[in-house]
Amino acid sequence: MLDNKETKIIKIFIYFICIILAALSIVPFWIMFVNATRSTTQIQQHAVSFIPSTHLLKNYAIFTGKSFNALTGFKNSVIISTCATLLGTYFSTLTAYAVVVYDWKLRKPFFSFVMAVMMIPAQVTMIGFYQMVYRIGMTNHLIMLIVPALANPSMVFFMRQYMIPSLPIEIVQAARIDGAKEFYTFNKIALPIMKPAIATQAIFSFVSSWNNLFTPLVLLTDAKKYTMPIMVSLLKGDIYRTEFGAVYLGLSLTVLPLIVVYLFLAKYIVAGVALGSVKG
Amino acid sequence: MKNKNNINSKYSKFGYIFCIPFVVVFLIFSLYPIFYTAAVGFTDLKGLGNTTMHFLKDDPFANFKNVLSNGTFRVSFTNTIKIWVCNFIPQILIALLITSWFTDKRSKIQGEGFFKVIFYMPNIITAATVAILFAAFFGYPMGPMNDLAVKFGFVDQPYEFMRSKSIAQGVVVFIQTWMWYGYTSINIIAGVNGISPEIFESAEVDGANRTQTFFKITLPNIKTVMLFILVTSLIGGLNMFDIPALLVNNSGPDNATKTTSVFIYDQAFSGSYLYNRAGAASMMMFVLIVILSAILFYLLRDKDEAQLRKLVKKQEKMRLAEAKAEALLNGKGV
Numbered sequence: 014m015l016d017n018k019e020t021k022i023i024k025i026f027i028y029f030i031c032i033i034l035a036a037l038s039i040v041p042f043w044i045m046f047v048n049a050t051r052s053t054t055q056i057q058q059h060a061v062s063f064i065p066s067t068h069l070l071k072n073y074a075i076f077t078g079k080s081f082n083a084l085t086g087f088k089n090s091v092i093i094s095t096c097a098t099l100l101g102t103y104f105s106t107l108t109a110y111a112v113v114v115y116d117w118k119l120r121k122p123f124f125s126f127v128m129a130v131m132m133i134p135a136q137v138t139m140i141g142f143y144q145m146v147y148r149i150g151m152t153n154h155l156i157m158l159i160v161p162a163l164a165n166p167s168m169v170f171f172m173r174q175y176m177i178p179s180l181p182i183e184i185v186q187a188a189r190i191d192g193a194k195e196f197y198t199f200n201k202i203a204l205p206i207m208k209p210a211i212a213t214q215a216i217f218s219f220v221s222s223w224n225n226l227f228t229p230l231v232l233l234t235d236a237k238k239y240t241m242p243i244m245v246s247l248l249k250g251d252i253y254r255t256e257f258g259a260v261y262l263g264l265s266l267t268v269l270p271l272i273v274v275y276l277f278l279a280k281y282i283v284a285g286v287a288l289g290s291v292k293g
Numbered sequence: 294m295k296n297k298n299n300i301n302s303k304y305s306k307f308g309y310i311f312c313i314p315f316v317v318v319f320l321i322f323s324l325y326p327i328f329y330t331a332a333v334g335f336t337d338l339k340g341l342g343n344t345t346m347h348f349l350k351d352d353p354f355a356n357f358k359n360v361l362s363n364g365t366f367r368v369s370f371t372n373t374i375k376i377w378v379c380n381f382i383p384q385i386l387i388a389l390l391i392t393s394w395f396t397d398k399r400s401k402i403q404g405e406g407f408f409k410v411i412f413y414m415p416n417i418i419t420a421a422t423v424a425i426l427f428a429a430f431f432g433y434p435m436g437p438m439n440d441l442a443v444k445f446g447f448v449d450q451p452y453e454f455m456r457s458k459s460i461a462q463g464v465v466v467f468i469q470t471w472m473w474y475g476y477t478s479i480n481i482i483a484g485v486n487g488i489s490p491e492i493f494e495s496a497e498v499d500g501a502n503r504t505q506t507f508f509k510i511t512l513p514n515i516k517t518v519m520l521f522i523l524v525t526s527l528i529g530g531l532n533m534f535d536i537p538a539l540l541v542n543n544s545g546p547d548n549a550t551k552t553t554s555v556f557i558y559d560q561a562f563s564g565s566y567l568y569n570r571a572g573a574a575s576m577m578m579f580v581l582i583v584i585l586s587a588i589l590f591y592l593l594r595d596k597d598e599a600q601l602r603k604l605v606k607k608q609e610k611m612r613l614a615e616a617k618a619e620a621l622l623n624g625k626g627v
Contacts, residue, residue, distance in 0.1 A: 034391075038412060038471075041430070045426055056435070060439070104315055108312055111311035115304055115307050130319075137576075138326040138329075139561075141325070142326035144344060145329055160322065163314060163318040195304065226534070242422070249428060267422045272414070
């Protein structure tokens with residue numbers, strides 16, 4: 014009986030902490046969305062409010078009335094993230110397929126190499142990358158933010174781990190007997206089997222590409238090529254110094270698509286997070 | 294056996310062919326820039342738009358020495374480590390606490406999935422946006438934090454939070470913790486769920502309480518996951534850029550929020566465009582990260598495979614020893 018009471022108290026405590034942590038995750042964004050609908054004067058009087066106001070359209074007019082166009086940033090980010098994700102997932106699966114299905118001399122050294130380089134972040138090699146891109150005159154070309162995504166060692170590693178148990182070699186052999194070409198077998202048989210893994214990796218690839226600030230900041234100087242995170246960093250600049258409502262609106266516009274997508278896919282995303290560290 | 298080998302070699306060329314796109318792109322966009330960055334560190338390359346570089350003849354390591362003796366670099370490196378340590382410790386503690394709650398079979402928590410989703414949410418939001426949002430929260434003279442601080446009487450008049458070195462660093466630490474504890478929790482929970490339930494059952498039968506079970510059973514069994522979290526978090530922490538770069542202008546008072554990544558960026562892409570010094574600093578961080586990923590590589594290697602290889606070797610040795618013994622016996626017998 015006593016034990017039961019103790020468990021109850023512990024449980025209440027646990028819920029209490031969890032609810033506080035959940036509130037910490039939600040409240041900052043809630044304040045942001047609410048302030049996006051309030052006028053600068055309202056925000057100056059009381060910066061914290063949980064009730065939306067009516068100045069959304071006015072804030073939008075101020076926001077778009079300044080020198081840059083957020084829609085361009087949105088468009089550029091969509092182009093880069095979509096293309097980078099498509100290239101990355103497709104070729105990572107293909108590379109993993111080469112490692113899993115075929116028996117070639119350099120297979121083991123190649124995979125060891127992939128594992129060895131998978132943690133090296135692009136950031137520490139940015140000086141060389143920038144110099145190279147500058148020399149061939151390709152700064153301000155979105156393609157320089159897309160093509161490097163094709164070679165993603167950690168994604169190859171993940172795809173291989175997933176492929177080994179889920180793609181039995183017998184299927185490939187059966188396809189061969191039926192006269193299928195190797196490339197055809199990959200596209201028509203391996204890719205569909207890999208769909209769940211591809212979906213998980215696609216989400217993370219898209220989000221990290223969408224959120225990337227460092228590389229675009231280094232490569233892009235033309236305002237027409239700016240991505241969403243660069244646009245966001247401009248919100249701190251002088252032109253928005255006194256337009257609080259417009260700043261909150263700008264921030265909300267970058268967050269809204271992410272939150273909507275997240276809430277739809279949350280189940281898969283949370284399940285995918287853990288796959289990186291726990292094997293098999 | 295021979296037949297099988299023939300079949301394999303017939304197809305093995307596709308292994309090479311399918312790797313070509315990956316290898317080509319990796320060589321051009323990852324490996325080449327690594328060597329380029331390393332080379333730039335030994336040259337006099339500086340100035341916007343300059344691409345001609347000359348290797349330093351008098352003292353090849355001049356840039357490296359310069360960076361190491363540079364006060365700002367030292368400060369930024371100390372900041373990076375300090376911010377990482379201060380965010381990692383609370384992060385792992387919160388994550389362990391949540392794990393111990395969410396994996397305890399005795400007190401089933403309702404809405405575990407919901408909490409996981411909400412805890413992880415800040416992680417997917419653009420870090421740049423989060424930085425600007427918190428800058429607005431701590432705004433001066435008007436911002437939600439000042440609004441609350443005045444309302445509840447902590448201060449008489451609005452306070453310029455970002456003028457304080459420790460508050461600026463503290464906010465970076467808070468944001469980092471807040472963005473990453475969900476990720477850490479989910480990983481550790483998955484690690485605990487991977488432990489065989491029988492171990493927990495027998496602990497319960499033996500009368501172990503909550504605390505004993507957690508420290509004696511759970512913790513030792515999630516060593517690998519914990520090390521994975523540690524190494525990946527450290528590598529990420531060493532590259533911290535978005536939040537410290539955007540939260541306060543000009544890295545705050547006394548470069549309070551300047552991290553090594555911000556230092557490298559400032560050296561190379563502002564002021565006098567010192568690509569050579571930025572290259573040298575990058576290379577030092579690169580070496581540090583390579584060492585760390587070597588540790589991770591060691592941790593993630595196929596343990597089963599390594600064990601199998603050991604076993605095969607052992608058997609071979611035994612067979613050899615047996616053969617030798619037999620030969621010896623035979624010799625003796627004759």
